[in-house]
Amino acid sequence: MALLEVEGLRTHFFMREGVVHAVDGVDLSLEAGRTLGVVGESGCGKSVTALSILRLLPEPPARIVAGSVRFDGRELTALSEQELETIRGRQIAMIFQDPMTALNPTLTIGTQVTEMLRHHLGLDARVARRRAVELLDEVGIARAAERLDDYPHRFSGGMRQRVMIAIAISCEPRLLIADEPTTSLDVTVQAQVLDLLDDLRHAHQMAMILITHNMGVVAETADDVAVMYAGQIVEQAPAAELFSRPEHPYTEALLASLPDLERSDPRGTRLTTIPGRPPDLISPPDACRFAPRCPYANLEDSCVQAPPELREIRPGHLVRTAHPASERALAGVAP
Amino acid sequence: MTAPLLEVADLRVHFPVRKGLLFDRTVGHVRAVDGIGFELHEGTTLGLVGESGSGKSTTALAVLQLIRATTGTVRFLGHELTALRGSELREMRREMQIVFQDPYASLDPRMTVGKIVAEPLEIHDVGSRRMRRAQVARLLELVGFDPAYTNRYPHEFSGGQRQRIGIARALALNPRLIVCDEPVSALDVSIQAQILNLLKDLQHDLGLTYLFIAHDLAVIRSISDTVAVMQNGKIVEQGPAGDVYARPRTAYTKALLAAVPVPDPQRMQARKAERRRLRLALASE
Numbered sequence: 001m002a003l004l005e006v007e008g009l010r011t012h013f014f015m016r017e018g019v020v021h022a023v024d025g026v027d028l029s030l031e032a033g034r035t036l037g038v039v040g041e042s043g044c045g046k047s048v049t050a051l052s053i054l055r056l057l058p059e060p061p062a063r064i065v066a067g068s069v070r071f072d073g074r075e076l077t078a079l080s081e082q083e084l085e086t087i088r089g090r091q092i093a094m095i096f097q098d099p100m101t102a103l104n105p106t107l108t109i110g111t112q113v114t115e116m117l118r119h120h121l122g123l124d125a126r127v128a129r130r131r132a133v134e135l136l137d138e139v140g141i142a143r144a145a146e147r148l149d150d151y152p153h154r155f156s157g158g159m160r161q162r163v164m165i166a167i168a169i170s171c172e173p174r175l176l177i178a179d180e181p182t183t184s185l186d187v188t189v190q191a192q193v194l195d196l197l198d199d200l201r202h203a204h205q206m207a208m209i210l211i212t213h214n215m216g217v218v219a220e221t222a223d224d225v226a227v228m229y230a231g232q233i234v235e236q237a238p239a240a241e242l243f244s245r246p247e248h249p250y251t252e253a254l255l256a257s258l259p260d261l262e263r264s265d266p267r268g269t270r271l272t273t274i275p276g277r278p279p280d281l282i283s284p285p286d287a288c289r290f291a292p293r294c295p296y297a298n299l300e301d302s303c304v305q306a307p308p309e310l311r312e313i314r315p316g317h318l319v320r321t322a323h324p325a326s327e328r329a330l331a332g333v334a335p
Numbered sequence: 336m337t338a339p340l341l342e343v344a345d346l347r348v349h350f351p352v353r354k355g356l357l358f359d360r361t362v363g364h365v366r367a368v369d370g371i372g373f374e375l376h377e378g379t380t381l382g383l384v385g386e387s388g389s390g391k392s393t394t395a396l397a398v399l400q401l402i403r404a405t406t407g408t409v410r411f412l413g414h415e416l417t418a419l420r421g422s423e424l425r426e427m428r429r430e431m432q433i434v435f436q437d438p439y440a441s442l443d444p445r446m447t448v449g450k451i452v453a454e455p456l457e458i459h460d461v462g463s464r465r466m467r468r469a470q471v472a473r474l475l476e477l478v479g480f481d482p483a484y485t486n487r488y489p490h491e492f493s494g495g496q497r498q499r500i501g502i503a504r505a506l507a508l509n510p511r512l513i514v515c516d517e518p519v520s521a522l523d524v525s526i527q528a529q530i531l532n533l534l535k536d537l538q539h540d541l542g543l544t545y546l547f548i549a550h551d552l553a554v555i556r557s558i559s560d561t562v563a564v565m566q567n568g569k570i571v572e573q574g575p576a577g578d579v580y581a582r583p584r585t586a587y588t589k590a591l592l593a594a595v596p597v598p599d600p601q602r603m604q605a606r607k608a609e610r611r612r613l614r615l616a617l618a619s620e
Contacts, residue, residue: 041523186386187550191594191610213523216596220603240600257528259557261580261595270535271528271557277493 001073003207004030004053004175009067011045011052014060018282022048024231026067027310032174035201035208037222037239039215041254043278044228046211050177053209054088055079072174090120093168097180099160103152109136110148113167120171135166139196158189162196169200176201179211194221215258219243227251230278230289233310237317247313247324249294250274288321296323296333338413339374340544341398341512346371346407348390348397367393369568370407373561377511380538380545382559382576384552386591389565391548395514398546399431400424412511429459432505436517438497442489448475448500449485455507474503478533495526502533506541514546519554531558552595556580564588590617 006028013020023045030036038046051057053069055076069076071092076084088094096102103112113135114128123131129148136144139162152160161181168176178197182190194217201208210221218225219239226236227248235248246252256272276293279285288294288303297303303322310320313327323333348368351361368390375381383391396402398409400416409416414427432455435441442451452471456462462470472482478499489497498518505513515534519527535558537543549555555562556576563573564587572579572588583589593610597603 041525187552188386188590188594188614191596192614194596195607195611214596215524215598219598219600220596220607243598243600254524255598257525258598259528259531259551259553261553261556261592261597269557270532273528273532274525 002029003032003072004028004209005068005070006049006053007068007070009049009052009069010065011048011057011062012065013062021231021281021284022062023052024281024284026228026231026233028226028233030175030207030209032207033201033205034223035210035221037218037225038209038211038228039213039218039225039254040228041213041278043281045231046228047179049228050094050179050209050211053177054092054094055084056088056094089116089173090171091173092175092177093171093173094177094179095161095164095168095181097183099157099164099184100152102164103160105152108149108151109155109163112152113148113163113170116167116170131170132166135170136163138200139163139166139169140192141166156189158185158193161185161189161193165193165196165200169204169206172204173206175207175209177209177211180213181210182217183212183214190217197221215243215255227254230284231281232289232320233318234290234320235318236310241314241317245317245325247317247319247326248290248321249296249323249325250290250321252325253295290321294321294323296328337376340377340412341375341546342408342410343374343394343398344372344408344410346394346397346409347405348393348402349405366568368397368404371563371565371568371570373563373570373573375512375544375546377544378538378542379560380547380558382555382562383546383548383565384550384555384562384591385565386550388567390568391550391565392516394565395433395516395546395548399428399433399514425459429508430510431512431514432508432510433514433516434498434501434505434518437521438494438501439489439521441501442497444489447486447488448480448492451489451500452503452507455504459508461508470507471503474506475500477506477537478503479529493526494522495529498522498530499533502530502537506537510543512544512546514548516548517550518547520549520551527554534558552580552592564591586613586617589613 006026009023009026011023013022026049040046052064064077110132113132117123117128117131132148133144141147141159141162182193185193212218222239225239225242226233229250235251246255253272253274257274259271274293279289287306288308291297291304301322308320308322310318313319313324346368347370349364349366352363352365353359354362373381383394385391393402397404404417412430416427419427449471452474453467456467456470475482480496480499480503519530522530547558559576562576562579563570566587572585583592590613593606593613
């Protein structure tokens with residue numbers, strides 16, 4: 001049985017302007033110890049999906065209107081706030097994009113690291129402090145014992161993210177949700193933090209959901225990748241397969257639009273772009289959501305009349321489009 | 336070879352660090368830019384890359400004389416900018432413009448799109464009102480922004496569209512040099528590609544010269560003819576883009592390039608091992 005099973009998740013925001021279908025039918029499955037990368041551009045629903053799993057969204061305006069989230073066999077959508085408290089931080093931990101705002105500036109690092117240990121594991125102050133030093137040491141903070149009484153402003157961005165990670169792993173969670181954990185960091189620091197997360201999840205047998213807009217970060221971290229567009233998963237596959245044989249026209253376009261570190265003649269070449277914009281999620285079209293921007297969709301196509309289902313095109317490779325690359329190749333279609 | 340459009344030599348920008356409330360005194364200096372030099376030829380792009388705090392943006396501001404250099408020279412179009420004041424400097428400003436990172440913060444929310452793009456023309460008293468209006472429409476068209484929306488406000492547009500407005504404004508006075516300070520780092524990848532293509536097209540059509548600042552090495556690679564890598568206020572390596580990327584000479588540039596995650600799981604394992612090795616080498620230096 002999978003550790004996390006999300007089925008038909010729909011999270012809508014009830015706003016004055018109308019109902020925003022931010023997450024509109026997401027299915028995910030994650031085995032223990034595996035890493036799932038969720039990629040997509042701003043507004044595609046990747047963060048809302050993560051926050052819905054832990055039920056961290058403010059209600060109202062948000063509401064999970066349909067679907068189920070089963071973690072280790074328990075239905076999270078049915079739990080009370082009090083029951084959820086035993087899951088959050090303890091079983092499922094989360095780290096966020098901005099380590100500057102995620103830490104409390106008025107409390108020492110030591111207080112913030114020991115808080116979880118005392119609350120969830122019931123450690124007394126002395127034991128918690130000793131454990132906190134071990135944790136900071138494990139995430140690579142030098143002279144951890146001395147730094148325990150420092151406030152967050154004494155730490156750089158990368159160091160703060162390490163502190164956040166130390167707090168997140170302190171109760172040995174079985175699942176870590178990392179929402180753009182390296183987006184605000186410099187590239188060399190990003191590499192260090194990604195390497196750290198890699199080491200930790202192996203050492204602790206921890207499953208991870210990594211949410212990011214950065215295709216490179218996903219490629220190097222994830223076992224499986226889900227690509228989101230306009231509130232839905234449009235493609236899901238093992239990482240190696242997704243990057244070498246993308247099927248969805250959106251995934252193909254997204255990969256083609258990336259500037260390449262090793263491209264030989266930059267001046268002559270133009271980057272591939274995706275015309276248009278994602279649909280308005282207040283009234284998403286009752287058809288393929290990518291169709292208006294898709295180079296292969298024609299007016300008489302089925303995908304313009306009705307939304308395509310997510311289907312398995314190869315074992316373990318799911319895609320939601322009427323025009324997957326392999327079928328186009330067979331039919332000899334060019335854009 | 337013709338003289339460079341922009342020539343910077345031994346540029347230093349040091350900020351005083353002050354202490355004390357009533358009788359504050361200078362206790363030291365932050366050497367934000369610490370003795371750099373480069374040349375930029377007309378119609379080409381110099382990519383300035385580095386991590387936060389390396390001095391990229393300070394360099395940009397010092398070139399434009401928005402911050403005054405502590406020492407050093409900035410020669411542009413045959414003038415020594417650091418020696419110019421008042422109206423002379425204002426004349427030179429027509430020839431050099433800037434596009435900022437954040438298209439949300441850099442456009443005045445109370446001004447219409449038309450007003451934003453027309454403002455440089457008004458400040459420099461170019462043309463009649465009617466000519467300016469025609470010019471605004473032409474500029475918006477040039478950057479791929481529908482001139483029908485001239486009377487709308489910035490908040491009605493997406494990040495990519497706003498960056499187009501910012502570029503139209505930078506182009507208004509027909510400048511020779513445009514400083515682009517992280518112009519695509521706030522944008523989604525598909526939009527980022529649109530703006531990079533636009534900048535390339537404009538350069539080709541108008542013969543523009545770019546000083547292009549970014550922290551993203553792949554973005555820098557895609558647009559630059561020459562590249563300068565900054566670290567702690569100094570340029571540690573510079574040269575033709577192809578050379579610097581294919582054969583980096585300094586340990587810092589090597590580590591920087593190795594740290595970039597590439598969207599290719601097959602190459603990733605080798606790159607990961609390489610960057611751990613380089614990090615250790617750099618740490619033991």
